[in-house]
Amino acid sequence: MAExxxxxxxxxxxxxxxxxxEILNDYPKKGVWxxxxxxxxxxxxxxxxCWPDDSRLNIVSGIDLLKGTQxxxxxxxxxxxxxxxxxxxxxxxxxxxxxRWVKSRILTRISIxxxx
Numbered sequence: 303m304a305e306x307x308x309x310x311x312x313x314x315x316x317x318x319x320x321x322x323x324e325i326l327n328d329y330p331k332k333g334v335w336x337x338x339x340x341x342x343x344x345x346x347x348x349x350x351x352c353w354p355d356d357s358r359l360n361i362v363s364g365i366d367l368l369k370g371t372q373x374x375x376x377x378x379x380x381x382x383x384x385x386x387x388x389x390x391x392x393x394x395x396x397x398x399x400x401x402r403w404v405k406s407r408i409l410t411r412i413s414i415x416x417x418x
Contacts, residue, residue: 312396313340
């Protein structure tokens with residue numbers, strides 16, 4: 303089975319936190335998830351996150367979906383996540399601020415990632 307790599311937007315919120323926690327606790331079965339990138343707008347450390355101490359966890363703070371252009375956002379993600387091309391699953395569990403616009407940017411990014 304191919305190993306999966308998750309990119310979770312909104313990881314510090316209630317739903318996002320729980321989702322990342324389930325991945326780190328090997329849902330749906332052990333060995334499925336190779337790595338998880340927990341994206342947050344605000345700073346979050348491993349210690350304050352209360353997630354298990356797991357080498358698969360990468361917390362990426364400071365990603366503001368509403369700031370800058372599409373190109374700026376893509377560059378920031380590529381800069382902060384060096385192997386973004388290995389991401390197999392993208393989850394958006396953030397707050398809906400101007401939901402159509404944010405979802406459009408997320409879907410565009412997913413498309414760009416899958417072409418890399």
